Amino acid sequence: MPRTRRIGGALVRGQGDDGGLGTPGPHLDAADLGAELGGRATLVQFSSAFCAPCRATRRILGEVARMVPGVAHVEIDAEARLELVRALGVHKTPTVLVLDGGGRVVRRAVGQPRKADVIAALGEAV
Template sequence: MCAPGRGPDSARAGDKEGWETRVTAARARGSERTLGAGDLGGPLGERATLVQFSSAFCQPCRVTRRVLADVAAMVPGVAHVEIDAEGALDLVRELRVLKTPTVLVLDRAGRVVRRAVGQPRKADVIAALGAAV
């Protein structure tokens, strides 16, 4: 994983261990924020949106991009939006994104219902979508 603006940290590229245990309900973390197309730079999905915060030199971010794009293509009404963490520092700070990749799962209204840090497996993303659809 990588810290926004800091480059790769000590985690190995491809480290998936514990992704599913890091998936947390957003309300438990105090995030009641609703995100819209203006925040994301792209439209929300009809059913849910997968928001990925990435950084330029983050290898796990590249793998995460492919996984989320695959899931969005498989599940009707789900969109994938990738945000460059270094280019959106105000949003990163507001949402307390500390490492990349960080994935937020939004429901159709743009409410954050799940968040996770690290490189996900496709099955974990699909399971996390269950809270949004």
């Protein structure tokens, strides 16, 4: 049964926190992220200050967002947004969520992604 809960000012709907491939993931909006969503997709990165893979992930996601029209990259400081981190079940940084144009989580990955994998994941979102 789908659950609904509040994150910040918005409702997050979904069957679980995994944003899983087989179940609808939660929906996030600009108020949740503190930034506008991309028209086609959004790459959401949870980072922490002393995380070396987070810096490389920032570079990779930024490159992909610049390459693909309508895709935005939003980086969130996990330590500053603990309520959102807990609600989404983020346990490690970097964690990357791929949102479709409506803000639904369609993919989730932990660790530094490869550029090719990010581009492939966007195929599910657009």
